[in-house]
Amino acid sequence: MVLRRYTAAVRERLLSWFDAHARPLPWRTPGARDPYRVLVAETLLQQTQAARAGEAFPRFLARFPDPTALAAARDHEVLAQWQGLGYYQRALRLHRCAQVLVRDHGGTLPDDLAALEALPGVGRYTARAIAAQAFGQAHVAVDANVRRLGARLLGLAQPEDRVIEAGLATLLWGDASDSRHADRLPDHMTEALIELGATCCTPRRPACHACPLRRACHAAASGEPEAFPAPRRRRPPRREQLRLLVARRGAAVALARRPGHGRWAGLWGFPQANDANPVGRPLAGFEHGLSHRNLQVRPLLVRAERVPAEVVWVPLSRVAEGGGEHPVAAVDQRLARQLLAADERRAERSSALVGSA
Ligand code: SF4
Numbered sequence: 001m002v003l004r005r006y007t008a009a010v011r012e013r014l015l016s017w018f019d020a021h022a023r024p025l026p027w028r029t030p031g032a033r034d035p036y037r038v039l040v041a042e043t044l045l046q047q048t049q050a051a052r053a054g055e056a057f058p059r060f061l062a063r064f065p066d067p068t069a070l071a072a073a074r075d076h077e078v079l080a081q082w083q084g085l086g087y088y089q090r091a092l093r094l095h096r097c098a099q100v101l102v103r104d105h106g107g108t109l110p111d112d113l114a115a116l117e118a119l120p121g122v123g124r125y126t127a128r129a130i131a132a133q134a135f136g137q138a139h140v141a142v143d144a145n146v147r148r149l150g151a152r153l154l155g156l157a158q159p160e161d162r163v164i165e166a167g168l169a170t171l172l173w174g175d176a177s178d179s180r181h182a183d184r185l186p187d188h189m190t191e192a193l194i195e196l197g198a199t200c201c202t203p204r205r206p207a208c209h210a211c212p213l214r215r216a217c218h219a220a221a222s223g224e225p226e227a228f229p230a231p232r233r234r235r236p237p238r239r240e241q242l243r244l245l246v247a248r249r250g251a252a253v254a255l256a257r258r259p260g261h262g263r264w265a266g267l268w269g270f271p272q273a274n275d276a277n278p279v280g281r282p283l284a285g286f287e288h289g290l291s292h293r294n295l296q297v298r299p300l301l302v303r304a305e306r307v308p309a310e311v312v313w314v315p316l317s318r319v320a321e322g323g324g325e326h327p328v329a330a331v332d333q334r335l336a337r338q339l340l341a342a343d344e345r346r347a348e349r350s351s352a353l354v355g356s357a
Pocket of ligand 1: 149152153200201202206207208209211212213214215217218219220225
């Protein structure tokens with residue numbers, strides 16, 4: 001009984017804070033807790049900042065308003081809507097997920113946690129976020145922000161997600177093992193935890209003075225909230241060389257389809273050089289950072305007939321804008337912009353020479 005009163009007070013403070021401080025993000029439209037919208041929002045948020053995800057969300061939903069519309073689309077149409085967001089594998093998995101929903105679930109999302117977790121691209125976190133936010137089930141969804149928040153609240157140096165889920169469920173609902181104790185608004189509470197972790201319990205200088213859970217927090221009581229969780233040793237990003245072939249035909253460049261797996265699955269890009277390719281003329285290279293890799297990009301100018309027959313020829317200016325019907329990865333877009341800028345400089349130089357002649 002004491003625990004029930006305690007958790008009720010924690011819930012009350014958390015919900016009041018959320019009512020007052022939640023950011024007005026487009027997927028938070030009142031009354032619009034549709035599971036497909038939660039799925040799209042959570043997929044966007046997996047590797048993209050909330051502000052950028054918030055811009056892409058209405059655009060994506062306008063083009064693919066439900067799983068049936070998304071399932072019927074072609075790969076390149078989905079990738080085109082994902083343009084500029086990176087981590088294109090997410091888009092392809094979301095597309096596959098829609099196809100599975102249409103094939104196995106009548107075009108709607110199941111409300112069962114195990115069935116949600118079995119969907120392509122839906123992991124432990126996303127399944128719990130959908131179950132809580134769209135179906136009102138009492139689950140805690142642990143993303144990076146909630147992991148940090150949970151570690152601090154519970155005083156865990158090296159937290160495991162399952163321990164955090166259980167600990168936060170106990171704090172919010174009083175009994176980790178029995179979701180029937182969730183008597184009020186689990187959808188808002190789960191989202192409130194995510195929001196609190198993202199905006200208040202930040203990695204550096206958490207705003208403990210403004211935190212609704214301060215009185216329940218081990219890390220705040222210790223006086224050193226940033227000490228939780230213990231910092232992990234990060235491996236420096238691996239350096240990797242990427243040799244790209246630049247073949248030009250008039251205003252167009254050759255693009256090849258990248259393999260159907262890996263980081264650029266399904267996208268188009270400048271063909272990659274291999275040992276069988278002829279040596280080309282080296283162009284200016286650059287470094288391109290990915291989350292765990294540092295790509296040393298080495299472009300080589302080659303003659304048009306030297307690239308594989310299955311390439312497509314796309315205007316360089318369109319590649320620089322993202323590729324249109326042939327969406328390209330950020331690294332290819334960057335190379336296209338660099339080539340375009342070099343073309344413009346050359347054209348300026350020639351007109352200056354003509355003018356001075
Ligand atoms: S009191 Fe501080 S450390 Fe604890 S959860 Fe709130 S913001 Fe995080």
